[in-house]
Amino acid sequence: MTGLTVQGPVARGRDPRRVDVPVGGTRTFGTCACGSCDWDLPIAGEPDFRGALVADGAVWWVVNLSDREPLFVASVDHPGEATAVRPGERLPFGFDMAIVTPSRGPATVSVTVFASVPEAPVPLRPRCPAVHPGVPALDPDARYYAVLEALCEPGGVLAPTSADIAGRLGLSPRAVDAHIDYLVRKLDLPEPATRRHGWKRMALIAHVRRSGVMPLARTA
Numbered sequence: 001m002t003g004l005t006v007q008g009p010v011a012r013g014r015d016p017r018r019v020d021v022p023v024g025g026t027r028t029f030g031t032c033a034c035g036s037c038d039w040d041l042p043i044a045g046e047p048d049f050r051g052a053l054v055a056d057g058a059v060w061w062v063v064n065l066s067d068r069e070p071l072f073v074a075s076v077d078h079p080g081e082a083t084a085v086r087p088g089e090r091l092p093f094g095f096d097m098a099i100v101t102p103s104r105g106p107a108t109v110s111v112t113v114f115a116s117v118p119e120a121p122v123p124l125r126p127r128c129p130a131v132h133p134g135v136p137a138l139d140p141d142a143r144y145y146a147v148l149e150a151l152c153e154p155g156g157v158l159a160p161t162s163a164d165i166a167g168r169l170g171l172s173p174r175a176v177d178a179h180i181d182y183l184v185r186k187l188d189l190p191e192p193a194t195r196r197h198g199w200k201r202m203a204l205i206a207h208v209r210r211s212g213v214m215p216l217a218r219t220a
Ligand SMILES: [Zn+2]
Pocket: 031, 032, 033, 034, 035, 036, 037
């Protein structure tokens, strides 16, 4: 569904007038020298330049309300390829941004049409804790990486404890715990409903196996 915004000519030093055309709606524009014509978007100027814009879902329409003068519609990307809308005629357009002028050449007045296609709403739902889009990159030179490698090293049935890792890397168990805490935060690993002792280590191992955040050959 496409609503429109129609913008009047840009006068120096002043914000251009804008009107919104809701889907299914029609708004008119036209030149007015008296200041009291009933256009939704009055335009100061001499030429007989008047029309209506209709927002109609996937397309929008230009209606030429003049009984004498054509008006011209072009995509802003291709201003030289204008389509003439004859007096009284009604034509559909699909441009995202278009310019409507009273002449094919450089125009003294114009209106600009912006078609707005609302983005599809993204439904909010809790994410799956097993899926981590955009896994943060790990730095293989960082100390935490060595801790993670040691943690995920294939070995016995039980995951190595912080003390095991500390002994291998020449760190204090406390430092290993700090690295593990850091990794859990960095990788945004969810806390389980019931926290068992060592859940962070188990969550890290599971994450590495699942995500390929480290080469799997080293963690198989
Ligand atoms: Zn007027």
